[in-house]
Amino acid sequence: MRFLRIWTAKIIGLLTQKRQDHEFDEEIQAHLHDLTERYRRQGMSRADAATAARRQFGNVTLLQETQRAQRSFLSPSEWWGDIRFGMRMMMKKPGSNAAVIIALALGIGMNVAVFSFVNALLLRPPAVVGGMGSLLEIWEHSRVSTGVQSYLPFTYPDYAYYRDHSRSLQGVLAFDGDGSQAIWNRSGEGQVVRGELVSGNFFSLLGVNATLGRVVSPGDDQLVSPRSVIVVSRAFWQQQLGADPGIIGRTLVLNGAAFNVIGVAPPGFAGLLVGSAPDFWAPLTLQQQFTQDKDRLTDRHSSWLIVAGRLRPGVDKATAQAEMHVLAHQLELDHSDSNKNLDVLVYPATLVPGPYRGYVTAFTGLLLGVFVLVLLIACANAASFLLARGTGRVREMAIRSALGAGRARLIRQMLIESLMLSSIAGLTGVALAWWIAHLLLQLKPATIPITLAVPLDWRVMVFALLVSFATGIIFGLVPALRSAAVETAAALKEETQSAGLRKSRLRSILLIGELATCVVLLAGATLCVRSLMHANSIDPGFDTSHIAVATLDPGTLGYSPEKVSAFYRQLMDHVRALPGVTAASYVSHLPLGTAQDSTSVGKHIGHDPDQVMVDVYRVNPGYFATMGIRLEGGRDFTQDESENPEPGVVIVNAVLAQKLWPGQDPIGKRVALGGAKATSEIIGVVKAGKYRTLGEGPVAVVYRGTLPPDRTLVIRTSGNARPLLDELRRTVQMVDPMMAATGSQTIEEYMALPLFPARTTGLLLGASGILAVVLTAIGLFGVIAYVVSQRTHEIGIRMALGARQTDVLKLVMRQGLFVTSVGLLIGLAGAIAAAQLLAPLLYGIGANDPATMTAVAVAVTAVAMLACYVPARRAARVDPTVALRYE
């Protein structure tokens, strides 16, 4: 408390320095004048009286100086002097200083880069939206399940209930979380655009106004005869509509229906959800125009809405939550089938939806933790470098202290020097971070419809500043305290060796810490990289080359089922005729993607104890051949079977066959699919693969015919799949100018999606491991080299007394290896503990993989030995005569 008061006074002092100097001057002059008067009254001459007064008062200049220092922190000229001196010291040894700066910059840069993602995902409020503080996100939550799966988006009827009954919220808005794709008829050619369906109060509750025209209003969003209107995004208006100021009132044809453009959203506005950047917003009640499910507005089982509400003034979150519990209970009573066990939870609104926030925080927190460790290694390096330099500057410190510099003054000088190093490193680090963030964004598969802005805004800058400052203090404080604790008399007698031993022990401790941290990081990195290699080599059950895929959805154009079938038939004929194409087929959705469809399967209709859950894929003939999925028995579908709504035949994968009929031939057996009125015959068995994630265990799968209007086209080619993509686009346009394929890509590009988490983690942790090893090696090398240079004299004597080169080599190596082995042991213990955290991210290897740990230990030892060997050899080559003459 008292400390705080003094600092406040000092800060005020700093701001009012000039005036206070002047006032203090006046005060002193008055005092001196009064003293002089007194002596004159005692009978002294004017000159004598003035001298006596000064003697009694003391040194005026010194007093002014101390007052200034006491009043504020330091005079600016002194700061400037220290900084200039620091710069001179830095320029003296540009090489080693640059090395320290680069190491620190890498450490700071990686931290800032990771933090810029934390900021983009968790800290940054959605652009343009006002009053985030009173905005709550609302999720339905199932009491009977756990994890992310327990959180559900809202159904429309539930949303309407909360909207109409909540008292604590002044309004409740909703939008479709997955977004809606539409085909825009752009003067006769189809182009895919992304939209978001929003409730009529969406814009007004968020406090967002149109820059041109108006936003969607509750009047547009009516259950009965909704208005076909859209608000376009600023980017879409500029890039696709030529920034036409007369766009309001014009119509765009989306999915074959006309929509009136009523407004242009403000620049930067992209809704409430991270990663989404819609081209347009349309009223929720137009849902039928954008999806296949025609009854989402009444269906009590279709969860598709992300809901948020704004608190009434004076109401807090707890009150709103309490009210939501009551409303949820009421709904549970009213709709015991659909709303059983459904509660509602509220979260402060941010870009990442509440249920996922914990996972994002944990993941980015883990990364940040890893890179803080890397930065600490860099700090330890910088500290031991400064310690070494400190011993070289003992005389300088002794002279300064002999000339009257206090301990605090010396510490300040040293800290300024280390802070200068860290600020230069910080600046370089920010530049690095910008580059690294861009690099990381490029890892994101281009086909994921996610746009993530990672701005280096003020939050990132403040973080960079704090990290740089903390870094400077952390690595500078111990060397600074050491330098200031100089024994002046001894140091001035040119005995610079005296303090050597204690300081090198401190450096040994730093090194042990560095080595231990390095082992932990390297072990984590190796585990991740090995897991990445595993993931790459995991057999997904289908071929991952020579295949092109594309998604099509003619259903959105409002085509009749006959027209849809005709389109697909025509397209298939054209595709099969393309050069190089050896096979092609359709599938409802690809495995390892975001879409899933599942049902239960039993041996007979009705209750069945053997019932298992299976994933369902709907395929056309030729799918297995195209994807390279081996048929282990039986046969493929025929064209008739795949088009017949009730074909009575299915194909299963080996996992299901094994589960239902272990050791038997499943061909010809019958299964009952969930909800079906008749059993189906198994006509084929295919090899099992991976369906949801690459790391999963065996998953049972059923393949059926009868594809929905939205399908994925898979094409197998004998050559490179890439040139096929352009051909494919042209072919789709040729068959139907209004159609456009989305997500047309090679299978390699497609596989980037399931591999994305492993690849990003692998890359980042790999980088951290390599950085850690390099930094530690440099640190070890530097310290051993320094010790050798300090002991040159001693080594010379030993050799003169008969020590051989190998003895000297052993002597130096022993010191380095002792440090290494202690660091290694501590590090391995830490690594085993830390690996538990990584376990859920790893594919195919255990967290305590002995091979990894051994490899890391061997690698670190080898690097350490090399780092010791080079200076040790130099020591062994010391010429005794030279070493002894060097006094």
Added chain:
Amino acid sequence: MGEKKSDVLQGTLDLMVLKTLHAMGPLHGFGIARRIEQLSEDVLQLNEGTVYTSLLRLQQQGWIESKWGTSENNRKARFYSITRLGKKQLDLETENWERIAGVIGRVLRLERQG
């Protein structure tokens, strides 16, 4: 030999200044120096400038405050006065001082006996 001054401890000077202001009411720096000189009967000789260091220190702690006014000989002067916080601190320090002085006195007496 006769020139030897008793060292005035920093904390002691602060305590004296605080007590002076408490006893005499608002004073300027010159007045405080005179008062201390008078009371100490030349046992303590100090550079009067250090009074100002003490004054600034006390002010930063919030124990005294200052105001510009006119001195008895009609000159502009800065007057210092003790604050409520300062009075509390003075009580505390006085008590401390007496306790320490008591202890030291006892120790010294003990030495004389032995």
